Amino acid sequence: MESELSGSSIICNDQEELLKSAKAKMGEVKEENESWSSNKKHSHDNNNKKQESDYSLNKRRKVEAGGLELGLDYRKIQHNSTASATDSIKYSSLENSNKESKEDENVDTWASSHQDLKAKENISSKEVDDQESLHQPQVKKTRVCIRSRCDSPTIHDGCHWRKYGQKIAKGNPCPRAYYRCTVSPNCPVRKQVQRCPHDMSILITTYEGTHNHPLPLSATAMASATSAAASMIKSSSLTSQTPTLTNPSLTTSSLGLHSTNFMTTFNNNPSLISASCHNSHPTVTLDLTVPNSGFSSFDWLSSSSSYSSSTSARNSSFLNFSSSPASSSLPSLDFTTSLPTTAVATKAIASNPNFQSVLAAAISSYVGNKANNDQKMASFPSSGAFQSTESGRSLTLFPNSLPLSTSKSNASVGADARDHIG
């Protein structure tokens, strides 16, 4: 299973080589630059100004951010976040088309540079790249965004990450952290972590790339979810027909009762789903932070923590899918036209097996995590999913891409989101 999952590529399997060659090129360029860097620095006032601007801007933003960090002391902000819980819900459910789009823009501009490099290099990679080049020539990498309520700096997804940068993004007082996978030296996978500016309790994690190495068990659930999500988008974009489940390991039958129940509930409430469409990056987003009906009975709704018990009402999921217009979109959906389409999209997505697989994987993660939490697990969970030391959490796969005027859907799965990072 592990190899199976690790082999399920999210986007492109040969990014390693792409990055290698790209980096090699960058290295060359850098060497060239360094040979004349002194000239450059002294002769180009613009650069100096730019540097000062960069420096002062970051300084200013840091001051404005008031020392905010990705980590979150829930107790400190509880009243705040609780008070803003409804706001957050409103934000997510009512204003998602606009505000969230803006937020997504902030969060989802990730790794475009790699795409640019890729395009520039015009490197022919195998499998997926071939498909992408053939069918999605202008589509950027698929990304999977996970929104979760989490008081730690990042969610623990089982992989090993190394932080390589942090930036204060425009429009968000919270810093955005950049991580790369260090399980394998050349693993191209990156992730971006940022807190939602409208609800500091929500952690937005965006994944991009495909692991080129076997994953630890604890990471397979996330990998499965992201892989399936990306596969769904890919298949949706590659064919006008209903996409097939590209990851056979992701079947609801293998995900346990909760997943099945969720699926049933979800399918019985197609209105909980909607679709939105953006340009550029096809992104899948699953947001379980928005309350909704029909899922409150899940026993893995944690009530063990003061936070979760007091805020269980807002523990739910919010499911979204979006894809690039350029890559078409979900089957039977025309995101470019009118938007009673939301209802149509909702149904189409709900019936999309890939969507279900994504959902199932995500739910599986929670279920597994919850179980592991209950056991105060200290090692990799056998059921996959996240590794957490706290009970209760909510997971969100979120589609960032575009602000198409479509409204977002919500499928609630209340899970108190308190992902914990290791």
Place this chain on the structure above:
DNA sequence: CGTGTTTGACCAGCGC
């Protein structure tokens, strides 16, 4: 000493 984080600097893309 190895590993990971912090943070100022740098670069490229994009919009005006």
Place this chain on the structure above:
DNA sequence: GCGCTGGTCAAACACG
């Protein structure tokens, strides 16, 4: 062309 912004690099630093 210029400035803004996001993403990345890499030296310095922290930690076990």
